[in-house]
Amino acid sequence: MNAADIISRPRFALSVDVEDYFQVWAFSGVVSRASWDGFSSRVGDNTRRCLDLFDKHNAKATFFTLGWVAERDPELIRDIVARGHELASHGYDHTKVTEQTRDQFFADVTKTKTLLEDLSGVEVKGYRAAGFSIGKATPWAHETLAQAGHRYSSSSHPIAHDHYGDAAAAQSPHEIAGMIEAPVATVNFLGKRFSAAGGGWFRAAPLALSKALLSKASKTLNGPVIFYFHPWEIDPGQPRLTRAPLKSRLRHYLNLNRMEGKLSKTLSAYSWGRIDEALGLS
Template structure:
């Protein structure tokens, strides 16, 4: 990925955050990382289903960027190697999926370096991309960008520039930009409607909106942003039969379980309606934010 040349317009980028259902921020108050090994993992089977869906689009050569959690990679090394062998990009999602406001600078440094080293050992290639758990970049921790650059990352896709109670950097640009140290940031997609930013990059919003609305918003984002239009999905979102976390709040359950049965068929339509690429193949024009 280079900030030197403009991309063809529009560029749709498919990203997959490789984590399991019990590791999400919605359940962090009732499930400690120390207890993760007590839950049955479904991530391997779900990722295999996603890979199969991408490979079925042989004529459109659909490739994606997989932001992989280090905890998952350590337990499923063959899965990570398979993803890379299929021609998809392997990037880092950190190691323990802790929101950055829960980490000290030292803890963040150790997390991103451990994940990067593990992934590079598995695939035998550099890992240059990073996505913060739950898009938890914010303006209060300027050392985040310096730590990423020092660890050897070239780009981040860690900002969802909308207001949200768990994430959101609402003042961030909607288009790619350079942090003060030169690290490239590529926010996920938003559409502007009546001067308001509308999230349309995936996740719970993709399950909440009717498919036709998601499609129109992505098309609108492409016209407004010029490219890239970054979309994301989680493997657990295509698993409606996953175990229920009964101790979670009503709000958390609604967010997590809403329309899980619709994700797979909607994703299949999305793969057919747009031509997708991976982050590392996109040339990106970026500027320092004012």
């Protein structure tokens, strides 16, 4: 690998976790997977809005897509690829890795990778675990992903959080079990670690702070600055799930009406590319 190849890689890598509003982990206690087909799906329309927004800003992205969604909207999968984006796996039905045995995990990632590749006609290199659920409790996960044919994972959010993360984990991409783990973006400041990765953190923070964190991450991380969000985050008109716990509802619905505008400004501020290209795997 030469220096020119490294320099040409995207510094900022954009990613989208393609799941519907009723499939998020925070609502799993009140919405069973068996009931999903009873909901009116909005993920297709919202993801297509993301595609249009990316076209407007000349941005490319990696779409970590649920197999469940792909089965029900194969044209969406083909549209993602046709517009020049990377198609990657988010597992079949958003089950955390920590809730699966190694054999169950292998079956899940193999099923989803095969499904996405059959629908799209392209290799699926990347994987992102539901709820960033690969870590100390799943020491076999990366080896299993490699066995299934994946070349990288972006399943680590190395911060202190009540549902995921390890504030002592590596912040930059690193090799493990024959593949690459590429964490989403974090920065260190005054002895503490902060997320610069998007999602709910991005919706909660002032735009100026989010951009400052992204810029700091670009100077300190040894690898791409990986940002993520979900299609439902640009959909303030989505139905409200009032049965969910208050904390989950506050997190999920916070600033949905501002998200698309903030996202558009962030897309304009940096040059965004695909994760596989940023890692030199394209």
